[in-house]
Amino acid sequence: MSKEIPYKIYLTEEEMPKAWYNMRADMKNKPAPLLNPGTLKPMTAEELSGVFCEELVKQELDDKTAYFEIPEEIRNFYKMYRPSPLVRAYCLEKKLGTPAKIYYKFEGNNTSGSHKLNSAIAQAYYAKKQGLKGVTTETGAGQWGTALSMACSYFELDCKVYMVKVSYEQKPFRREVMRTYGASVTPSPSETTNVGRKILAAHPGTTGSLGCAISEAVEVATSTPGYRYVLGSVLNQVLLHQSVIGLETKAALDKYGIKPDVIIGCAGGGSNLGGLIAPFMGEKLRGEADYQIIAIEPASCPSFTRGKYAYDFCDTGMVCPLSKMYTLGSDFIPAPNHAGGLRYHGMSTTLSQLYDDGLMEARSVKQTEVFEAAETFARVEGILPAPESSHAIKAAIDEALKCKETGEEKTIVFGLTGTGYFDLVAYEKFHDGIMEDYIPTDAELAESLAKLPKVE
């Protein structure tokens, strides 16, 4: 009856998805539109195409089309590192002594070390197709910048990365990988942009933030002929491209007749979570199936669990459109002791709407317990996980231990978004017992939320 499940389920190249899936098409309550910060009117395609590639603008604004064909050139690139394995965590199950069945979709088997490459290659492709010279972007922990530099190198596009200064200094190796792929990397805030100079004048010692690096990258893209800006998370187009994660996951599970009970993903801007859950949420939206879907975020940057659902700026320099999302305020920056990514103040508008509609849950977890889970996982499953991914590991372990208590044989699927090779400074702190947890106070959050723009 039930086939024996291998340690790793791989699809064949023929079984790989040929189209991305757009959750918005099945949503009754559509995500709120981006607003022009000046007029407070929805951004038009024309306005957006000064910032983004034309084809990507179409994807960004389209909440009707359920499937977008994946161009052959992108599918060929995907074949270099995809399909990614869906792994049955036999060893973790044994270690925990749980009756639960745990699966993880591992996206770290490529040089960028994370799922970010899935959208980077798509965005680079459309930029190339439009005849652009290059693209600009920001990067925090460095995963997105690395992915984009790989994608640009493949299509021979110039790539300018603004890297949050504190990461630039603490992660020289990330920078070096980007250089290997021919990207130029500038620490942000920098003297190369108006917004950078303004921020440096106001906060001379600042170590930067994602919001501020976004402002710089957007300024360069909009003021340099032949360039556009690309973003690695939050946007609808990114969730669309990342749906390849969920589509592969679902196809692999279907191959063995497995129906998950719980689906868990870490959430910063939402790119991984939105991609992993896409086809499952689609079934849920269409009333075809039900799943428990859980977003896991850091207690130090808790936009879902402690943020407000409101229009806010996407960046610190306030040059980007306004987005309706769960947000902590565009001024909010998690404490420097927060390791890894998942440090964006806001959240994907699509996921925000789904969460607001009660279609998914959210939980926050503390950094030290995340690293404990990471170490437990590494020792039995072999893979050294990224701090981001380890948020999902922590929650999956919690769920599996609940099953141990209740005896339930739930099937748990989580996203293992990447590897931790560039996060060893954080691992070292954890081993040395000097890693700290940071949880913003209510007063801190109230202060940054008080600065939300007035819309309506």
Added chain:
Amino acid sequence: MSKEIPYKIYLTEEEMPKAWYNMRADMKNKPAPLLNPGTLKPMTAEELSGVFCEELVKQELDDKTAYFEIPEEIRNFYKMYRPSPLVRAYCLEKKLGTPAKIYYKFEGNNTSGSHKLNSAIAQAYYAKKQGLKGVTTETGAGQWGTALSMACSYFELDCKVYMVKVSYEQKPFRREVMRTYGASVTPSPSETTNVGRKILAAHPGTTGSLGCAISEAVEVATSTPGYRYVLGSVLNQVLLHQSVIGLETKAALDKYGIKPDVIIGCAGGGSNLGGLIAPFMGEKLRGEADYQIIAIEPASCPSFTRGKYAYDFCDTGMVCPLSKMYTLGSDFIPAPNHAGGLRYHGMSTTLSQLYDDGLMEARSVKQTEVFEAAETFARVEGILPAPESSHAIKAAIDEALKCKETGEEKTIVFGLTGTGYFDLVAYEKFHDGIMEDYIPTDAELAESLAKLPKVE
């Protein structure tokens, strides 16, 4: 007729090898035995079992048995990261404009980042089975130490790693991964051993060497109850375990009816090369097929191409048995500007004999051209290669370019042993144009070769 070749050929778990293949069984001229450095008599199983686990001693000395069954526990561990993909380098072929067909067996998709895990898990398994408390070892670039710490963590064995001091200081992240897996890591030479203290007294400022770290690890293993020493290369047992690389490669090629013309592997102590070529060399030894087999070594540590085939010490402290091999002399240490591994003064006795019998070729390549090849490869194939593996890339590119000239459609297979995430200091030097090549002079080599022990 010919099936379309996918980008990555994966075996199913059922198709994975169930036994390792021992090339020595098919060799007419057997590799020379290890000698006791005191008596100059062949080492007995009893003598060796003070240093190595009993089961591994059997494998070490057995030059008759062609196949050793892979225990189920090891096969289960293999399933966590194997089968490794055999990749068709479509993008590299296109970039080079060559009619050659290039394949590489990629062994870097595991946290140790290299093929070393294949033997580490086997050696840890036999240590556990023997009821030992732990094992000791040395590590240079850190790949072997990482692999062994992962394997020991899986079987809950203690793991003491002596890490060459210069690597310990330059590669704190490698150390941190080993700590994640619970290993203790000591910079070598250290004050914790007699041999370490002696070397420190003689060379106070020394940054260490592999040969010296081996001496320390062996001393600790032989003087601590419940411990044995394990080694990641050079030995027959290691080549046996690594044959899983070649067996998978051959099975994947056979699936598509592909017969390689040229097989290329980088060679330091010989673990990867010996594993990759094993079943192909077997056919060659039995007269069933012919292949061009090429070992690639660094010009800075050229044991095959400029060494002497003679008995030598395996370590600097001269506590290990004597081994007949191509050697540069146990005193030889490549210049500090040599990046990555492949820095051992000697070579596997099995490969040495095969090379001496004219069954394989050897070439040396310079460091800067190796990094050029690495960057070319990374930009089109996506993977950031380890410096070690990039020696094979360089040679594969050379062969493919020859085909471009002659129009020959040769099938080239090379071993991509690992990833370069921990070698970014070397990549940085390369990008900054300050990487140097080092080629030992004849006088330098003559000096270290003059100290070979007198045997016979």
